Amino acid sequence: MSTVRFLTGITTSGTPHLGNYVGSIRPAVRASLTPGVESFYFLADYHALIKIDEPARIQRSTLEIAASWLAAGLDPSHVTFYRQSDVPEIPELTWFLTCVTGKGVLNRAHAYKASVDKNTAAGVDPDADVTAGLFMYPVLMGADILMFNAHKVPVGRDQIQHIEMARDMAASFNHRYGEHFVPPQAEIEESVATLPGLDGRKMSKSYDNTIPLFSSREQLKKLIAGIKTDSRAPGEPKDTEGSALFQIYQAFASEEETATLRQAYARGIAWGDAKALLFERIDQEIAPMRAAYEDYMAHPEKVEALLLAGAKKARAIATPFMAQLRSAVGLRGLGSAVQTKSDKSSKATLAAFKQYREKDGLFYFKLVDTAGAVLLQSKGFESPKVAGQAIAQLQREGAAGIAALQAQLETLGSEAQTRAVQALTALAEATDAK
Ligand code: TRP
Numbered sequence: 001m002s003t004v005r006f007l008t009g010i011t012t013s014g015t016p017h018l019g020n021y022v023g024s025i026r027p028a029v030r031a032s033l034t035p036g037v038e039s040f041y042f043l044a045d046y047h048a049l050i051k052i053d054e055p056a057r058i059q060r061s062t063l064e065i066a067a068s069w070l071a072a073g074l075d076p077s078h079v080t081f082y083r084q085s086d087v088p089e090i091p092e093l094t095w096f097l098t099c100v101t102g103k104g105v106l107n108r109a110h111a112y113k114a115s116v117d118k119n120t121a122a123g124v125d126p127d128a129d130v131t132a133g134l135f136m137y138p139v140l141m142g143a144d145i146l147m148f149n150a151h152k153v154p155v156g157r158d159q160i161q162h163i164e165m166a167r168d169m170a171a172s173f174n175h176r177y178g179e180h181f182v183p184p185q186a187e188i189e190e191s192v193a194t195l196p197g198l199d200g201r202k203m204s205k206s207y208d209n210t211i212p213l214f215s216s217r218e219q220l221k222k223l224i225a226g227i228k229t230d231s232r233a234p235g236e237p238k239d240t241e242g243s244a245l246f247q248i249y250q251a252f253a254s255e256e257e258t259a260t261l262r263q264a265y266a267r268g269i270a271w272g273d274a275k276a277l278l279f280e281r282i283d284q285e286i287a288p289m290r291a292a293y294e295d296y297m298a299h300p301e302k303v304e305a306l307l308l309a310g311a312k313k314a315r316a317i318a319t320p321f322m323a324q325l326r327s328a329v330g331l332r333g334l335g336s337a338v339q340t341k342s343d344k345s346s347k348a349t350l351a352a353f354k355q356y357r358e359k360d361g362l363f364y365f366k367l368v369d370t371a372g373a374v375l376l377q378s379k380g381f382e383s384p385k386v387a388g389q390a391i392a393q394l395q396r397e398g399a400a401g402i403a404a405l406q407a408q409l410e411t412l413g414s415e416a417q418t419r420a421v422q423a424l425t426a427l428a429e430a431t432d433a434k
Pocket of ligand 1: 011
């Protein structure tokens with residue numbers, strides 16, 4: 001069975017609001033329940049350091065966001081739910097990717113460019129107040145994604161460029177070191193609207209126009225009363241177009257409920273009554289989660305335990321994968337088989353093993369000659385370690401190894417097989433000749 005891996009992160013820089021819920025938390029929780037999907041959700045706290053220098057706020061936001069996901073129905077036994085900073089392999093991979101990413105590519109990243117453009121317009125140094133963290137942000141994000149070889153990354157439109165950069169990083173790493181990474185794809189949910197905030201602009205922390213996802217009934221009512229409307233009196237027909245109140249209602253209501261409100265607008269419903277309807281409709285969806293949220297907020301140790309268990313699950317993948325990557329780039333122990341010739345020059349004259357991972361989640365290798373012809377092709381292995389052991393056996397035993405591993409190899413015909421034996425012999429000689 002082939003599973004598709006979804007992965008997404010939320011930066012721990014603030015309190016989740018209704019816009020986050022409608023745009024990201026709710027669709028992600030729904031997606032996590034789809035069969036055949038393996039989901040990774042994480043709290044991007046390293047990312048938060050780029051914008052936030054208030055330690056207490058980062059800690060609080062981490063708790064609030066984790067509690068919101070859990071209260072909204074994310075089942076941590078079903079998905080991998082973790083905190084980025086609990087997986088030290090991620091910053092390690094960030095460095096590997098940094099070394100295969102062009103600086104010019106990062107110069108063009110939207111977030112960095114926006115700062116530079118702003119500075120230039122203000123007539124100050126283009127890099128004024130720009131940290132290297134902001135500049136490197138796409139690489140950290142690339143590591144988040146490639147660490148788990150995610151196929152699909154559900155994100156907003158503003159993040160598409162980062163996914164494309166992650167694809168480029170995967171390709172340039174693979175080109176240098178063999179097939180290790182799967183190129184990820186952005187998954188844009190067209191149907192998920194961006195929610196307007198209290199003032200009608202996009203609901204966003206930076207506009208200070210948000211409605212927190214979890215506030216008390218009283219607070220929620222008060223905030224909804226503050227949604228901007230026009231000055232039409234009760235009895236006057238009202239426009240649904242451009243009405244923030246209507247759009248927010250639509251994000252929570254069924255089609256029939258929305259149609260009913262549309263009629264009420266046409267018949268001139270009073271704004272106060274429309275706000276009361278909106279309040280009840282939102283509260284109906286949020287109320288059942290509120291108790292769970294408050295329970296998690298009152299017991300942060302429960303959330304901590306869930307996150308640590310999630311990190312353990314994540315590292316069961318990240319640790320062996322990182323070991324494979326370390327070896328691939330040449331960060332190797334000196335205990336065995338130190339190669340005197342560079343891999344590059346032996347690649348030029350000999351065949352080489354390439355290890356990679358397929359969409360089915362299994363680990364494969366092939367032996368390819370300098371012209372790119374495949375001499376041996378493995379079947380799928382459960383882990384990179386087992387695949388590596390098979391390669392080691394082939395390198396040690398040559399033809400005998402091929403015979404012993406028959407069941408794990410595809411049949412490629414006798415010519416390929418003969419050339420494979422020759423190539424293995426040549427490889428063994430090259431290693432012995434040091
Ligand atoms: N940068 C994303 C945002 O601001 C959050 C994020 C960090 C992310 N790492 C990620 C999203 C990896 C998807 C995949 O929204």
